Amino acid sequence: MKIFVVGAGYVGLPLAVAFSKSLKVDCYDIDKDRIQELKNGIDKNKQEGGKLINKNLNFTNHLDIKNNYKFIIITVPTPINGHNHPDLSHIENATINIAQLIRKNTVIIYESTTYPGCTEEFCIPLLEQHSNLKYNKDFFVAYSPERVNPGDKVNTLNSITKIVGSNHSKTCQKVTKLYKTICKSIYQVSSLKIAEAAKVIENIQRDINIALVNELSVLFHKMNIPTNEVLKAASTKWNFHCYKPGLVGGHCIGVDPYYLSHKAEQYNYFPQLLLSGRRFNENMGRYVATQTIKLLIQNNINPSKAKIAILGFAFKENISDFRNTKVIQIINELKNYNIKLNVFDPCVSKQDVKKEYNLTIHDLKNIKSKFDCLIVAVPHKEFVKSLNHYNHFFKNKKNKLIIDVRNIFKTKDLIKQNFKYFQL
Amino acid sequence: MKIFVVGAGYVGLPLAVAFSKSLKVDCYDIDKDRIQELKNGIDKNKQEGGKLINKNLNFTNHLDIKNNYKFIIITVPTPINGHNHPDLSHIENATINIAQLIRKNTVIIYESTTYPGCTEEFCIPLLEQHSNLKYNKDFFVAYSPERVNPGDKVNTLNSITKIVGSNHSKTCQKVTKLYKTICKSIYQVSSLKIAEAAKVIENIQRDINIALVNELSVLFHKMNIPTNEVLKAASTKWNFHCYKPGLVGGHCIGVDPYYLSHKAEQYNYFPQLLLSGRRFNENMGRYVATQTIKLLIQNNINPSKAKIAILGFAFKENISDFRNTKVIQIINELKNYNIKLNVFDPCVSKQDVKKEYNLTIHDLKNIKSKFDCLIVAVPHKEFVKSLNHYNHFFKNKKNKLIIDVRNIFKTKDLIKQNFKYFQL
Numbered sequence: 040m041k042i043f044v045v046g047a048g049y050v051g052l053p054l055a056v057a058f059s060k061s062l063k064v065d066c067y068d069i070d071k072d073r074i075q076e077l078k079n080g081i082d083k084n085k086q087e088g089g090k091l092i093n094k095n096l097n098f099t100n101h102l103d104i105k106n107n108y109k110f111i112i113i114t115v116p117t118p119i120n121g122h123n124h125p126d127l128s129h130i131e132n133a134t135i136n137i138a139q140l141i142r143k144n145t146v147i148i149y150e151s152t153t154y155p156g157c158t159e160e161f162c163i164p165l166l167e168q169h170s171n172l173k174y175n176k177d178f179f180v181a182y183s184p185e186r187v188n189p190g191d192k193v194n195t196l197n198s199i200t201k202i203v204g205s206n207h208s209k210t211c212q213k214v215t216k217l218y219k220t221i222c223k224s225i226y227q228v229s230s231l232k233i234a235e236a237a238k239v240i241e242n243i244q245r246d247i248n249i250a251l252v253n254e255l256s257v258l259f260h261k262m263n264i265p266t267n268e269v270l271k272a273a274s275t276k277w278n279f280h281c282y283k284p285g286l287v288g289g290h291c292i293g294v295d296p297y298y299l300s301h302k303a304e305q306y307n308y309f310p311q312l313l314l315s316g317r318r319f320n321e322n323m324g325r326y327v328a329t330q331t332i333k334l335l336i337q338n339n340i341n342p343s344k345a346k347i348a349i350l351g352f353a354f355k356e357n358i359s360d361f362r363n364t365k366v367i368q369i370i371n372e373l374k375n376y377n378i379k380l381n382v383f384d385p386c387v388s389k390q391d392v393k394k395e396y397n398l399t400i401h402d403l404k405n406i407k408s409k410f411d412c413l414i415v416a417v418p419h420k421e422f423v424k425s426l427n428h429y430n431h432f433f434k435n436k437k438n439k440l441i442i443d444v445r446n447i448f449k450t451k452d453l454i455k456q457n458f459k460y461f462q463l
Numbered sequence: 464m465k466i467f468v469v470g471a472g473y474v475g476l477p478l479a480v481a482f483s484k485s486l487k488v489d490c491y492d493i494d495k496d497r498i499q500e501l502k503n504g505i506d507k508n509k510q511e512g513g514k515l516i517n518k519n520l521n522f523t524n525h526l527d528i529k530n531n532y533k534f535i536i537i538t539v540p541t542p543i544n545g546h547n548h549p550d551l552s553h554i555e556n557a558t559i560n561i562a563q564l565i566r567k568n569t570v571i572i573y574e575s576t577t578y579p580g581c582t583e584e585f586c587i588p589l590l591e592q593h594s595n596l597k598y599n600k601d602f603f604v605a606y607s608p609e610r611v612n613p614g615d616k617v618n619t620l621n622s623i624t625k626i627v628g629s630n631h632s633k634t635c636q637k638v639t640k641l642y643k644t645i646c647k648s649i650y651q652v653s654s655l656k657i658a659e660a661a662k663v664i665e666n667i668q669r670d671i672n673i674a675l676v677n678e679l680s681v682l683f684h685k686m687n688i689p690t691n692e693v694l695k696a697a698s699t700k701w702n703f704h705c706y707k708p709g710l711v712g713g714h715c716i717g718v719d720p721y722y723l724s725h726k727a728e729q730y731n732y733f734p735q736l737l738l739s740g741r742r743f744n745e746n747m748g749r750y751v752a753t754q755t756i757k758l759l760i761q762n763n764i765n766p767s768k769a770k771i772a773i774l775g776f777a778f779k780e781n782i783s784d785f786r787n788t789k790v791i792q793i794i795n796e797l798k799n800y801n802i803k804l805n806v807f808d809p810c811v812s813k814q815d816v817k818k819e820y821n822l823t824i825h826d827l828k829n830i831k832s833k834f835d836c837l838i839v840a841v842p843h844k845e846f847v848k849s850l851n852h853y854n855h856f857f858k859n860k861k862n863k864l865i866i867d868v869r870n871i872f873k874t875k876d877l878i879k880q881n882f883k884y885f886q887l
Contacts, residue, residue, distance in 0.1 A: 155683075155686060155688055156686070186700060194701050199700075199701065200699040200700070202696050202699065204696075226696055226699045228692060228696050229692070230688075232686070232688050233688060233689065233692050233693055233696060234696065236683065236688050236693040237693050237694075237696035237697040238697075240679060240693065240694075240697050241697050241700050241702075241703050243675070244672070244675060244697075244703060244704065245702070247671060247672075247675055247736075248668070248671075248672070248704075250736055251667070251668060251671055251736045251737075254734060254735060254736040254737060255664060255737075257732070258723075258727050258730070258732050258734065258737075259579075259660065261730045261732055262579060262580070262656070262726070262730060264579055264654075264656050264657060264660050265657065268652060268653070268657050269657050269660040269661050269664065270661075270664075272626050272628075272650055272652050272657060272658065272661035273661040273662075273664050273665050273668075275624040275626065275650045276610060276623075276624070276665050277618050277623065278665075278669070279665050279668060280668065280672075280704055299682075302686070303682050306682070306685045306686060308681070308682050308685055310678060310682065311678060311739065311742065311743055312671075312674055312675045312678040312739055312743055313675075313678060313679075313682075315735065315736055315739050318735065319735055319736055
C-alpha cells in the first residue's frame with residue numbers, strides 16, 4: 040500500500056514522515072527547491088531533523104499517474120487574500136492535479152483548514168469533474184483537520200487526538216485505521232462539515248480570548264493597573280483561562296475566523312462575535328507603535344532622530360515562520376512616521392523576508408550600543424534574557440527605552456534598573 | 464476577637480458559617496425575615512444545611528455600636544439598574560452604616576464584585592466621612608473578591624484560592640492570616656484595584672466564551688450542522704475550552720461586564736470586546752422564543768391556541784436563585800405574541816417569583832397530558848430524565864414538540880421517539 044501526501048510544509052512533512060515508518064509514502068510539493076532540500080535531508084522549518092532520509096519516503100514534485108495510491112492526503116495552505124477573503128487557489132490546484140491519480144476506491148483526505156462545506160461543495164465537484172469518476176461510488180472522501188502547533192514539542196502528531204470525519208461511514212473507519220498507525224487517538228465524527236467546523240472554531244475561540252486580554256491591557260494601561268498582575272491573580276480561579284496579550288498573526292488564528300465568517304455571509308448571517316477577535320487583534324501592531332512613539336516623546340527623544348531595534352519578526356516564538364506576522368504592522372506604522380528601525384530575528388530566513396517584504400533582517404551581533412529603544416516583539420529564546428544583557432545595547436544610558444510586547448521582563452526589574460518601559 | 468459580616472446572602476452566609484468555626488461572628492442583614500429564618504436554622508438558599516446553629520454565630524439585623532470588631536466584611540449585592548448601570552446603593556448604605564462601627568485599627572474588607580477603583584474612589588471616602596477617622600492611619604481596607612459558585616459542591620470556600628488585595632502591605636498580611644483559617648490558599652496582590660480587576664474579568668471571559676458558542680449555535684443551525692457534535696469534537700483539542708450554548712443570566716456573568724465597561728467609559732474608552740458577550744447573550748431568550756414559534760407553525764399548530772410549558776425558571780440548574788434569570792426573556796417574548804404558557808420550577812420560591820415578576824410557578828404534578836410544546840430551559844435534576852418520561856405530557860402524540868435549550872437530550876433519541884425538536 041502506498042499513500043500520496045500533497046504539500047510538504049508544516050502539515051504535510053510531519054505527516055509523511057510519520058506514515059513512512061510503516062508505509063510507502065510519496066510526498067509531493069510544487070516548490071522544487073523545497074523538494075530538493077528535503078531530498079538532501081534538510082528541513083528549513085526545522086520540524087523534522089534527521090528523519091527525512093528513509094527508504095519508505097520519497098519526495099517528489101512530479102505527479103506520476105502510473106502510481107496507484109490507496110490514500111491521497113491534501114495538506115496545502117488555505118490562506119486569505121488581500122481582502123481577508125479565503126484564497127482557495129492552492130486547494131483548487133491540488134484537487135485538480137490529484138484528480139488524475141484517482142482510481143477505483145481511492146480515498147482522498149483533506150487536512151487543510153477551511154469553512155464547513157468547502158470539501159463537499161467546492162472540492163468534491165472538482166474531483167468528479169477532473170476524474171470522470173463518481174463520489175461515494177468510485178472514490179471516497181474524508182476530512183481530518185491538522186492540529187499542528189509549530190514549535191510545540193508536547194502536542195505532536197503522535198500524542199494528540201485527531202478528528203476524522205466522512206459522510207460515508209465505511210470510509211470513516213478506513214481512514215481511522217490509517218491514522219491510528221500514527222496518532223495516539225482518533226475521534227470520529229459523522230460528516231465532513233462537522234469535522235471542518237470543529238477545526239475552524241478552535242482558532243476562533245483562541246483569537247477572541249487573546250483579543251479580550253488585549254482589550255483589557257489597553258484599558259488597564261489607561262487606568263494605570265498592571266495587566267499581567269491582574270491576569271495572574273484571575274488565573275488562580277479554577278475556571279479562568281490564562282491568555283496573554285500580544286500580536287496575533289500566523290496562518291491559523293489570524294486566518295480561520297475569516298473563513299467561517301465568509302461562509303456565514305452566504306447564509307445572510309453577519310457574525311458579531313466570530314470576527315470580534317480579528318477586529319481588535321488587527322490593531323495591536325499599530326497600538327504598540329503608538330505607545331513606542333509616546334514613550335520616546337515622554338523621554339525627550341526626537342522620534343525622527345531615534346534609532347529603534349525590533350527584536351523578532353516571526354509570527355511566534357522559536358519558529359522561522361513569518362507568514363501573516365503582525366510585527367510588520369509595528370514596522371509599517373513606525374515607517375509611516377519616517378522613524379528609522381532595524382529588525383533582528385535569529386529564526387527567520389533573511390532571504391525569504393527580503394523576498395516577501397523587501398525588509399532587511401539584521402544579524403544579532405550588530406545590535407550593540409546603538410539604540411534609543413528596543414521593541415521586544417517576539418520572545419524567541421535568544422531574547423528571553425535578564426535585563427543586564429540588554430544594558431549595553433543603548434546609545435544613552437539615561438534613556439533606556441524598552442517596549443516589552445510579550446511581558447518577558449519583570450516590572451520591578453525594569454524599574455530597579457532604570458529602564459523606561461511599556462509593557463502590553 | 465470578633466468579626467462582623469454585612470450581608471447574609473449567597474456570599475456572606477457561607478463566610479460567616481466558616482469563620483464561626485474558630486471565631487465569634489456577628490452576621491448582619493437588613494432583611495428581618497431572612498435573619499429570623501437563619502436564627503431558626505433555615506437557609507432558604509439551601510447552601511448551609513445544619514451548620515447555622517452554633518454558639519459562635521449570631522444573626523442580627525441590628526448594628527450595635529458597643530461592639531469592637533477587628534474585621535468588618537462587606538458582602539452586599541452589587542447589581543445593575545434598569546439601564547444596565549452599576550447600582551451601588553447597597554454597598555453605599557452598608558458602607559455608611561458600618562462607618563459607625565469603625566475603631567482604631569479596624570480592617571474593612573469588601574467582597575462585593577465591582578469595577579476597579581470603586582473601593583478607593585467610592586467606598587473609602589464614605590468611610591472617612593461617616594467615621595471621622597483617617598484611612599491608612601486609623602482604619603485599613605482590603606478587597607477580597609468572593610468566588611461563590613452557587614450549586615457547586617466542589618469549588619467551595621475551603622477548597623479554593625482566595626485573592627486578598629490591599630494598598631497597605633501590613634493589612635494584606637493581616638487579612639491573609641484571617642482568610643487562611645477558612646480557605647485552602649490565599650493569593651496576595653499589591654493593590655485594591657488589582658484585586659477588583661481580577662474578579663470582574665473572570666466573569667467577562669466566561670460571558671464572551673458562552674456568547675461565542677451561542678453565535679456558533681445560531682450560525683450552525685442555519686447551516687444545518689449539529690453544534691453539540693462540533694463542540695464535542697473541538698473539545699478533543701488540548702487547548703479548546705468546552706462551553707455550551709445557553710441563556711446567560713444571574714447576578715455575576717450577567718452583570719459584571721457592565722461594571723467594567725461603566726468604568727472604562729470614564730476614561731473615554733468604549734469597549735469593543737468587554738460587552739460583546741452581553742450584546743449577544745442578551746438576545747438568546749428572544750431567539751429561543753422565535754425558534755419555538757417557528758417549530759409550532761412548521762408542525763401546523765396554531766401558536767395562539769398552543770399550550771406551552773416552560774421547565775425551569777432559576778438562572779441556573781439546581782439552585783433557587785432567579786435573580787436576572789433570562790428565562791423571563793423567553794416568557795416575555797412569547798407573551799408578546801399572546802401565547803399561553805405555564806412555568807414549572809421545583810427549585811425557586813413560588814412566593815418570591817410572584818412578588819418579583821407577578822408570575823405563577825406551577826407544581827410539577829400538574830404538568831401531565833396538556834401541552835403541545837415543552838421548553839426545557841433549565842436543566843434542574845428533576846428535568847434531566849430520559850425522553851420516555853416526557854412522552855405523556857403531550858396533548859397530541861403526533862405533535863410532541865421539545866425545545867431543548869441546554870442540550871440535555873440526545874438528538875438520535877429525539878428522532879427515534881418521533882419528537883419534533885429544536886436544540887440550541
